[in-house]
Amino acid sequence: MDSNELRTLLTPSGLELLDAVTAQGETDPVRQVTALRAAGHSPELVSVVLGQASLRRRARAKLGEFADRMLFTPSGLEQASRLRVAARHAGRYRAAGITRIAELGCGIGADTLAFAGAGADVLAVDADEVTAAIAGYNLAPFPSVTVEHARAEDTALDEVDGVYLDPARRTAGHSGTRRLTDPDDYAPSLSFAFDVGRRLPTGVKLGPGFDRALIPDDAEAQWVSVDGQLVEMGLWFGTLAREGVKRSALLLTADGAHELAAEHDAADPETRPLGGYLYEPDGAVIRARQIGTLAERIGAGTIDASIAYLSSDAAVSTPFAQGFRVLDTLPLDQRTIRQELARRRVGTLEIKKRGVDIDPAAFRTGLKLKGPEALSLILTRVSGVRTAIIAQRLGTGGRTA
Numbered sequence: 431m432d433s434n435e436l437r438t439l440l441t442p443s444g445l446e447l448l449d450a451v452t453a454q455g456e457t458d459p460v461r462q463v464t465a466l467r468a469a470g471h472s473p474e475l476v477s478v479v480l481g482q483a484s485l486r487r488r489a490r491a492k493l494g495e496f497a498d499r500m501l502f503t504p505s506g507l508e509q510a511s512r513l514r515v516a517a518r519h520a521g522r523y524r525a526a527g528i529t530r531i532a533e534l535g536c537g538i539g540a541d542t543l544a545f546a547g548a549g550a551d552v553l554a555v556d557a558d559e560v561t562a563a564i565a566g567y568n569l570a571p572f573p574s575v576t577v578e579h580a581r582a583e584d585t586a587l588d589e590v591d592g593v594y595l596d597p598a599r600r601t602a603g604h605s606g607t608r609r610l611t612d613p614d615d616y617a618p619s620l621s622f623a624f625d626v627g628r629r630l631p632t633g634v635k636l637g638p639g640f641d642r643a644l645i646p647d648d649a650e651a652q653w654v655s656v657d658g659q660l661v662e663m664g665l666w667f668g669t670l671a672r673e674g675v676k677r678s679a680l681l682l683t684a685d686g687a688h689e690l691a692a693e694h695d696a697a698d699p700e701t702r703p704l705g706g707y708l709y710e711p712d713g714a715v716i717r718a719r720q721i722g723t724l725a726e727r728i729g730a731g732t733i734d735a736s737i738a739y740l741s742s743d744a745a746v747s748t749p750f751a752q753g754f755r756v757l758d759t760l761p762l763d764q765r766t767i768r769q770e771l772a773r774r775r776v777g778t779l780e781i782k783k784r785g786v787d788i789d790p791a792a793f794r795t796g797l798k799l800k801g802p803e804a805l806s807l808i809l810t811r812v813s814g815v816r817t818a819i820i821a822q823r824l825g826t827g828g829r830t831a
Contacts, residue, residue: 431503433560435478439501440567444475451483452498493540500568506538506561509596511635512656514682516544519594519633519664524548526669528592528631534582534618535596539565539575541635545594546572553590557581557598557617582618587630592670595623596635613644620644627667634665638717652678653714658752660713679714681749688749690715696722702731704759704812705743708821709751710782724750734811737785745824753824754806762786762809762816768797770820775801780823783809786816 431439438444451462459480466476485507489497492512502510511519519541523531529550536542536554538561545552552575556562562579569575578585587593597616599609613620623634624646638653638660645651650671652664666672678691699722709730711721716738725731728751730742746753760766771779777799781790786809793809808819 431478431481431501431560431564435474436560436563438472438474439478439482440563444479447471447475448479448482449499451479452486456487493543496543500538501564502538503561503564506564509599510538510540511544511596512661513540513544514656515654515661516541517547518654518680518682518687519635520544520548520550522633522666522670523550523592523594523631526592526631528669530590531592531594532585532587532590533594533596534585534626535598536565536577537561537596539568539577541594541596542569542575543572546575550574552576553578553585555580555582555585583622587626591631593626593630593632594635595626595632597623599637613641627665631668631670633667633670636663636665638663638713650675650678651718652680653717654680654682655712655714656682657684658712660717663717677718677720679712679718679720679750681712681714683749685749690718690720690723690750692720692723695719698722698732698735699725699740700731701733701735701813702741704733704756704817704819705730705741706756707742707745707824708733708754708756708808708819709740709742709746709748710754710784711738711740711751712749715750724748734785734813737811739784739808739810747824754808754819754821755824756819756821757805758820759812760818760820762788762818764793764796767807767818771797771799771805771807772801774803774805774820776803776805777801778804780804780806781809782806785811 463476485502486497489502489507492510494513531545531550532553533542534555536556542552542554554565554575554577556565559579562577566577569577597618599616626632640663650666654662674693675691676693677695678689681688696719711724715724721738725740728746728748730740733739733741760770779799781794783790788809806821806823808821
């Protein structure tokens with residue numbers, strides 16, 4: 431959305447139309463355009479309203495019912511925190527007694543919603559004029575929030591007792607942007623963010639694949655996954671960093687929050703032969719390098735020194751890994767695997783791979799699956815040997831860890 435489109439939308443009639451289209455839900459777009467044009471709405475308004483209605487539908491997965499009254503840009507929605515994660519951010523500041531927060535790079539205001547909901551006074555700043563205007567609209571119901579169009583580097587911090595930064599990690603613009611790979615190109619830059627962290631209690635949101643070699647020694651690094659999807663890595667400085675914790679994996683699942691936290695990277699677990707059960711650690715556990723901690727907790731070892739699969743001879747229920755019962759192992763040969771799956775009458779197959787150069791979609795095509803059974807196929811290396819593991823997902827039984 432550019433400034434002209436925003437001006438077209440930000441009128442009483444434009445916002446009323448957007449709310450009406452949002453309430454209709456997803457319908458045939460051609461018919462929707464035809465109906466709106468027949469009702470006398472301009473092509474420009476119809477285009478921006480339908481675009482915003484589509485973004486609101488997508489945003490519900492992150493922001494729930496709040497999405498239906500908010501405005502978005504595609505890139506702003508992509509970078510916005512999920513509400514569950516934003517609530518965890520706000521909880522850190524509240525626990526540290528920080529009540530005046532400068533949010534530098536507020537985007538469309540997802541984290542700001544959580545900070546305001548937790549009772550904080552927030553100065554929300556964004557360098558992009560359209561994004562700042564959208565944030566102002568989204569945050570208008572919160573009197574404790576002030577939104578400004580300004581650069582993070584130009585924002586005075588003498589009236590706050592904590593800072594939160596979500597540096598833009600994509601090129602400038604609101605659609606068709608590309609991901610930035612060099613942290614020096616972030617806006618604001620990583621060096622600026624770390625300098626703020628040396629002066630004030632600070633949180634910095636980054637992508638989960640951020641180069642671990644760049645993590646400052648005085649920061650707590652936490653990787654977060656939501657329902658099995660790795661979504662971010664946060665760096666915490668000053669009183670926002672927990673004593674004795676430098677690396678942690680936080681998993682937010684349907685049954686609550688689960689965390690593995692440690693003062694350092696865990697030692698690699700020992701390698702062992704493939705047992706009766708295989709475990710795939712959550713991505714947050716892998717990124718936080720806490721596989722060794724998990725392995726010790728569930729009594730498992732790795733099946734290959736360079737592969738992040740664990741194995742044991744016991745069924746264990748853990749939120750930190752997906753568990754599988756091993757049914758059979760085969761050489762990683764498509765014809766042999768196809769014959770075995772046909773013998774087992776497998777028509778529904780989950781394919782996972784790690785440590786082998788295989789395209790699962792192309793591999794599936796050659797298996798010619800047919801039958802009523804559902805299983806999992808794990809393509810990997812076991813003690814250096816390319817191996818296909820036929821397995822069945824574990825339920826909720828077994829020892830809990």
